[in-house]
Amino acid sequence: MTEGDAASARPSYDPVAAQEKWQTYWAEHETFRPKDDGSAERRYVLDMFSYPSGDLHMGHAEAFVMGDMVARYWRLLGYDVMHPLGWDSFGLPAENAAIAHGAHPAEWTYANIETQARSFKRYGLSVDWSRRLHTSDPEYYRWTQWLFLQFFHRGLAYRKASYVNWCPSCLTVLANEQVVQGACERCGSAVTKRQLTQWYFRITEYAQRLLDDMSLLEGRWPERVLAMQRNWIGRSEGATVRFPVPGRDQPIEVFTTRPDTLYGATFMVVAPDADLAAELVTEAQRAEFEAYLERTKQATEIERQSTERPKTGVFLGRHAINPLTGQPIPIWAADYVLSEYGTGAIMAVPAHDQRDLDFARTYGLPVQMVIDTGQGDPAVTGQATAGDGVYVNSEALDGLTNKADGIAAINAKLSRDGSGWATVTYRLRDWLISRQRFWGCPIPIVHCPVDGEVAVPEDQLPIELPDLRGAALAPKGSSPLASATDWAQTECPTCGGPATRDADTMDTFVDSSWYYYRYCSPGDQARAFDPEQVARWMPVDQYVGGVEHAILHLLYSRFFTKVLRDLGLIDFSEPFARLLNQGQVINQGKAMSKSLGNGVDLGRQIDQYGVDAIRTTMVFAGPPEDDIDWADLSPSASLRFLQRAWRLAQDVSSPVGADPAAGDLGLRKVSHRILGEVGDLLELRRFNVVVARLMELVNATRKAIDGGLGGGDPAVREAAEFTAVALSLVAPYVAEEMWQALGRPASVANAGWPEVDPGLRAAERVTMVVQVQGKVRAKIEVPADIDQAEAERLALAEAGVQRALAGRAVAKVIVRLPKMVSIVPEA
Numbered sequence: 001m002t003e004g005d006a007a008s009a010r011p012s013y014d015p016v017a018a019q020e021k022w023q024t025y026w027a028e029h030e031t032f033r034p035k036d037d038g039s040a041e042r043r044y045v046l047d048m049f050s051y052p053s054g055d056l057h058m059g060h061a062e063a064f065v066m067g068d069m070v071a072r073y074w075r076l077l078g079y080d081v082m083h084p085l086g087w088d089s090f091g092l093p094a095e096n097a098a099i100a101h102g103a104h105p106a107e108w109t110y111a112n113i114e115t116q117a118r119s120f121k122r123y124g125l126s127v128d129w130s131r132r133l134h135t136s137d138p139e140y141y142r143w144t145q146w147l148f149l150q151f152f153h154r155g156l157a158y159r160k161a162s163y164v165n166w167c168p169s170c171l172t173v174l175a176n177e178q179v180v181q182g183a184c185e186r187c188g189s190a191v192t193k194r195q196l197t198q199w200y201f202r203i204t205e206y207a208q209r210l211l212d213d214m215s216l217l218e219g220r221w222p223e224r225v226l227a228m229q230r231n232w233i234g235r236s237e238g239a240t241v242r243f244p245v246p247g248r249d250q251p252i253e254v255f256t257t258r259p260d261t262l263y264g265a266t267f268m269v270v271a272p273d274a275d276l277a278a279e280l281v282t283e284a285q286r287a288e289f290e291a292y293l294e295r296t297k298q299a300t301e302i303e304r305q306s307t308e309r310p311k312t313g314v315f316l317g318r319h320a321i322n323p324l325t326g327q328p329i330p331i332w333a334a335d336y337v338l339s340e341y342g343t344g345a346i347m348a349v350p351a352h353d354q355r356d357l358d359f360a361r362t363y364g365l366p367v368q369m370v371i372d373t374g375q376g377d378p379a380v381t382g383q384a385t386a387g388d389g390v391y392v393n394s395e396a397l398d399g400l401t402n403k404a405d406g407i408a409a410i411n412a413k414l415s416r417d418g419s420g421w422a423t424v425t426y427r428l429r430d431w432l433i434s435r436q437r438f439w440g441c442p443i444p445i446v447h448c449p450v451d452g453e454v455a456v457p458e459d460q461l462p463i464e465l466p467d468l469r470g471a472a473l474a475p476k477g478s479s480p481l482a483s484a485t486d487w488a489q490t491e492c493p494t495c496g497g498p499a500t501r502d503a504d505t506m507d508t509f510v511d512s513s514w515y516y517y518r519y520c521s522p523g524d525q526a527r528a529f530d531p532e533q534v535a536r537w538m539p540v541d542q543y544v545g546g547v548e549h550a551i552l553h554l555l556y557s558r559f560f561t562k563v564l565r566d567l568g569l570i571d572f573s574e575p576f577a578r579l580l581n582q583g584q585v586i587n588q589g590k591a592m593s594k595s596l597g598n599g600v601d602l603g604r605q606i607d608q609y610g611v612d613a614i615r616t617t618m619v620f621a622g623p624p625e626d627d628i629d630w631a632d633l634s635p636s637a638s639l640r641f642l643q644r645a646w647r648l649a650q651d652v653s654s655p656v657g658a659d660p661a662a663g664d665l666g667l668r669k670v671s672h673r674i675l676g677e678v679g680d681l682l683e684l685r686r687f688n689v690v691v692a693r694l695m696e697l698v699n700a701t702r703k704a705i706d707g708g709l710g711g712g713d714p715a716v717r718e719a720a721e722f723t724a725v726a727l728s729l730v731a732p733y734v735a736e737e738m739w740q741a742l743g744r745p746a747s748v749a750n751a752g753w754p755e756v757d758p759g760l761r762a763a764e765r766v767t768m769v770v771q772v773q774g775k776v777r778a779k780i781e782v783p784a785d786i787d788q789a790e791a792e793r794l795a796l797a798e799a800g801v802q803r804a805l806a807g808r809a810v811a812k813v814i815v816r817l818p819k820m821v822s823i824v825p826e827a
Contacts, residue, residue, distance in 0.1 A: 013646040015610025015639075018733040022747075023121055025736075031747050032075075032083060032126040036536075040080040044537045045071040046519070046576075048545030048553070049088035049135075049512050052112035056119040058585040058592065058602050058630060059546075062618045066582050066687065067544035068125050069619070069729045073682050074541075075126065076725065076753040082537055083126055084519040086133030087113050090141075090508045092170060092186060095439040095473055102470035105439040109136060119603070124611050124732045126749065131522045135511035136439070140518065142462035143528035144511055145444040147560075149455050150567055152445070156202045157433075159453060163273045163297075163339060164432060166194035171475030172436045173198060175507060176340070176429055178552070182300030193273055193297045198434040199443060199504065203559045207233055207426040210558055213573050221579040222625065228550040234427025239411050241347065241420040243268065243320035245280070245331075252276070252320055252331075255342035255425050258349070259414065260406035262324050263394040264370035265347040267360070270316070272296040272333040274344030280331060282317030289314050289333060296335045304335045311336060311359040322347075323419035324395075324410075334359060340429050351377075354384040370394045431556065433507040438465065438473050438480040440505030448492035448499040457493050463501065479503040512553055513560040516540055516575060531569055543576035546584070547625075554579075580685055583627040585618075592630075600630050612731035613639040619730050620691040642734045645698045645727060648720045649738035651711035656743040663715025667704045671697060671719045672760035673783075678726050679756065691730060696787075697723055717742070725751050770795040771822045772804040788815045795821040 026032065034042070047067040050060065071083040094105035101108070113134060120127065133140060151157035165174040169189035173196060178185045203210075211233055214226050239259035242251040252268070270277040272293045281289045292314045296304070303309060313334030322329055336355050337346050350360035351369040357378055360367055367379035373389035375381070391397035396413075397406050414420030434443070442463045444456040456463055466487035473480050482488060482503035492499035514528070520537045521530035545553075554576075561575040584591065587598040605614050616638040621628035660668060674697045681690045701719040709716055721742055728735035728748045739748035768791060770778040778798040782791065792813050795801060801823065808825040815821050 013643050013734065013737065015612065015733065018737050019122060019124070019611055022124075022733055022736045025746060026126075027121075027129075029747070030128075030130070031749055032071075032081075033128045033130055034080045034082045036080065036082075040078055042537055043074045043079040043081050043541045044539075045074065045081060045083045045542045046516055046540045046544070047085070048543070048549060049086060049515060050116060051091060051093075052087050052089055052109055052116055053093050054112055055115050056123070056602055058600050058605075061123070061602050061614055062585050062628065063544065063546065063582045064120070064123065064125060065615045065618050065730070066580060066624050066685075067542065069682075069687055070542045070544070070580075070685075071126050072729045072732070072749060073753075075749060076728075076751065078752065081126075082131070082519070083128060084131035084133070084522075085120060085125065085127045085129070086131075086515065086519070087116070087135065088508060088512050088515075089113060089134045089136040090440045090505075090511055092172075092437060092439070095437055098439070099470060099473050104467065104469045105473070106136065109439075110134075122606070122611060124615065126732070131519050133515060133518055133522055135441075135508070135515065138462045138464050139525075140515075141441040141511070143518065144441045144506065144514070145456070145461050145463060146458060146528055147514060148506065148510070149444055149458065151201060151563065152455055154563075154566075156205065156563060157199060158202065159197060159199050161195060161197040163193045163195050164198055165191045166196075167191055170437075173432060173434060175432045175509075175552075179301065182302030190300055192300070196434075198432055199502075199506075201431040201433055201510075201559070203431045203556075204426060204428055206559055206562050207235070207428050208424075209562055209573075210428075210555070211235060213558070213562075216574050217579075220577060222547070222581050225547060225550040225554065225579065225581065228547075229555055232428065232551045232555065236425050236427070238423055238425070239407075239414060239420050240423040241414060242323060242418075243329075243347070244323070245318060245320050246328075247318075248280075252345055253343050254345050254347050255423055256347055258352070258407070259410040259420070260391070260394075260397065260403065261349045261352055261370050262322070262347065262410060263397075264349040264351050264368045265322055265329060266350060266366040266368055267329045267348045268320050268331045269313070269334045269337045269346050269348050269356075269359070270331060271337040271339040271341075271344040272314075272335055274339035276344055277316065277333045280316045280318050281333070285315060285317040289316065292333065292335075299335060301338060304338065307355060309336075311355065311362050313359060313363065315363075323414070323417065330365070332359075332363070341427075342425060350384065351379065352384055352386055354386075357382070357384040368393060370397075431507075431559075433510055434504040435507055436475070436479040437505055438468055440508060441511060442481065443502040443504055443506060445502040446490060446492055446499045447502060448495065448497060450497055451492055451494040454492055454494050454499070460493075479505065481505070509552055509556050513556040514564075516557075517564075517570075529569075534570055538570070539572055539575055539577045542578050542580060544580045544582065547581040580624060582624045583622075585628055585630055587630045589629060589631075605635060609635040609639050610642075610733070612642050612734045616642065616691060616731050619687045622688050624685060624687060641695055641698065642727075642731055644702060645694075645723055645731075646734055646738055646741075648698065648701050648705070648716075648723060649741040651705055652717045652720050652742055653711040654714050654717045658714040658717055660714045660718035663713045663718065664704060664709055665715075667700065667709065667713070667715040667719055668757075669760050670700045671715070671722050672757050673785075674700075675722050675726065675754060676756040676761040679753070682729075687730070690726070694723060694726055694730075697726075722754055724748055725754055766818050768795075768818060769820050770798060770801055771820070772801055773824065774822070775804070777801045777804045782818060784818050786818050788817060791815050791817060791821055795823065 047064050071081050075081045089109050094109045097108040098105040165179050167184040167189055169187045179191050236257050238257035241254050244251045313332045316331045318331045319328040348356040350356040350367045369377050370393050371389045372392045373385040373387045375385050378384050391400045411422045444463050446454045448454050466484040488501050517529040520533040524530050557575050564570045592599045613635045617633050617635045621633055674693050678690050678693050724735045724738035735748050765781050766784050768780045768782045777800040805825050811826040812824040
């Protein structure tokens with residue numbers, strides 16, 4: 001009887017029944033709650049917070065299965081695993097929904113949380129539900145407020161008036177990191193500038209530590225994430241140069257990375273929205289300047305910094321003195337300079353900076369070449385030269401060719417003359433945390449006309465949100481909390497006089513910058529977290545989430561961790577020991593969206609194919625970090641594979657505990673080799689290849705059964721048990737059913753990882769010859785049973801092969817397993 005005939009004569013796997021059955025079992029037995037008794041080494045696996053914007057979507061399906069595989073694997077290896085889950089439940093979408101429906105944001109938020117919780121449980125996640133968190137619970141944000149006060153007392157939380165990013169649609173401010181190509185990351189509206197008094201966290205105090213401690217993450221975090229953070233922090237070495245201004249007591253200080261070009265500085269440019277510009281402008285120029293300032297406010301930072309945008313500006317009517325030449329240079333205001341960079345003023349060296357040159361040519365300003373690169377005089381060619389060359393028109397530097405020597409010489413001269421000094425600066429700016437919205441964590445500060453900014457006493461925390469609903473939440477350009485007079489009016493904790501609560505709420509990224517600590521002791525009513533529990537569980541061993549959080553959440557979390565260490569609450573420097581990024585799930589080549597009509601409903605996919613098939617499809621689609629196109633995938637094929645695996649357990653007839661050594665040696669070698677490879681692949685997070693190997697094991701076992709071994713051979717039981725345990729990582733419901741059918745006690749999550757016999761794993765190895773256009777370019781030792789895809793991959797990866805190809809595309813690959821691969825490049 002063939003497998004097809006046998007399959008038609010007996011029941012098939014029922015995904016729905018299995019899902020309901022094992023969800024109930026896991027909940028009743030608290031299968032995934034860690035023992036936390038010291039009996040095993042602890043491991044902490046964490047997925048990035050979910051936002052409760054509705055039910056789970058396809059992105060959740062991919063992201064959360066990756067972390068679940070790690071958690072389940074570590075549990076099978078014998079670790080005591082903590083894998084918690086919660087919700088980042090403050091935020092603008094809930095507030096907008098409440099306005100639209102005349103409700104309180106909590107109603108929408110907690111209804112969606114319950115919907116997602118049911119879906120997470122259905123999705124088979126190995127989560128410890130006893131540690132569940134919601135950042136909008138007063139029991140949680142009490143400690144967010146407490147942490148704010150610790151920052152405040154250390155001078156790391158402060159308030160100042162400045163131009164900030166303003167979203168005219170959301171009617172709230174945005175941190176620099178929340179502006180994407182000049183637009184609001186939430187709604188896509190063009191971001192403008194507005195002057196407001198706002199709260200900031202002094203993250204710049206930690207800029208160098210944030211850079212230095214990346215050495216702890218090398219090889220453990222994706223390099224592109226580290227590169228993005230390095231670029232965002234933006235360390236620059238150079239000099240601060242002091243330019244005297246006649247009639248002004250204090251010189252203007254300018255940072256430059258090229259002090260060696262100071263002899264070529266022929267004018268100065270100040271950001272129009274910098275306080276310095278308003279101070280310097282003469283009365284004769286004020287009207288023109290103020291009109292220009294208003295135009296500047298309407299432009300985005302991306303527009304202002306575009307090299308293709310025509311250069312505009314206004315003369316401020318003042319001059320500064322170049323400290324090296326002693327010559328006066330005009331001071332202009334121009335929008336291509338940003339107030340956030342350095343001091344908001346730059347020395348313009350038009351010969352060697354294209355934007356400065358474009359500006360100089362527009363307004364007829366002088367151009368002085370100080371480095372001859374052999375490309376002609378920029379004053380003539382109109383092209384600034386930025387490369388190395390010979391110093392000219394630079395007095396003592398003339399004739400030198402080494403940039404480092406030139407910078408060192410000018411820095412020394414500036415220092416001797418008292419006109420400047422060597423400086424390190426950073427692109428990173430302090431974190432703007434104020435938001436003019438309701439559904440967020442209130443800032444625990446009282447404003448008193450006598451005592452100024454006064455911290456709310458810790459015994460009065462949490463400062464809870466008032467009950468505002470519907471239209472009362474509508475954005476008005478200031479926080480809705482300001483209109484809640486009964487809430488806002490209070491007494492000053494210091495003098496007892498009348499005072500006003502701060503009406504802003506915190507950026508929701510503050511809530512998610514410390515939640516992973518709270519998971520260690522979620523019920524602690526006396527403190528934000530128990531330091532002893534944190535010492536036992538942290539840092540997080542495996543963190544999983546999208547690369548889109550590289551600058552925002554991950555940078556802020558690293559900052560919080562360093563502050564907590566300085567407060568003496570923890571003894572480590574980095575919160576996440578290892579980071580795994582997952583890609584995006586797209587459809588038909590594009591991001592899923594309602595407007596494009598290419599959205600895929602996760603719930604319907606699960607209804608049709610079952611949870612395990614969707615999980616398996618997500619994992620098998622490609623490496624975790626790659627984007628996957630759902631249109632190219634086949635959950636029905638995954639379901640067929642899982643049914644084949646399930647049938648193996650039904651066919652096993654040997655008794656539990658049968659000695660596998662008495663079984664077929666060939667099948668045992670395949671089983672142990674594949675299981676060993678699966679373990680290696682799991683350590684490398686190559687989850688898609690894990691699924692491929694399990695498909696290979698299922699096929700080999702089926703072939704052995706149908707080829708004459710039958711279900712009674714102990715090697716078949718061993719192979720089926722190996723399959724059930726390894727498959728539990730990606731398809732837990734099928735695996736539980738297989739484990740039970742094999743006569744083993746529930747749960748397969750407690751089965752332990754099978755031991756691989758090194759002798760059985762060792763495969764026969766042969767020498768595979770790789771040719772390019774008939775010439776031998778490499779010889780590789782490979783397993784005798786290597787498959788075609790792996791042979792091609794290894795062959796093409798060889799350095800000798802790549803040299804022979806010389807960048808040419810491959811027209812054809814001919815494989816003669818296991819001894820030869822022949823590659824034919826395109827002509």
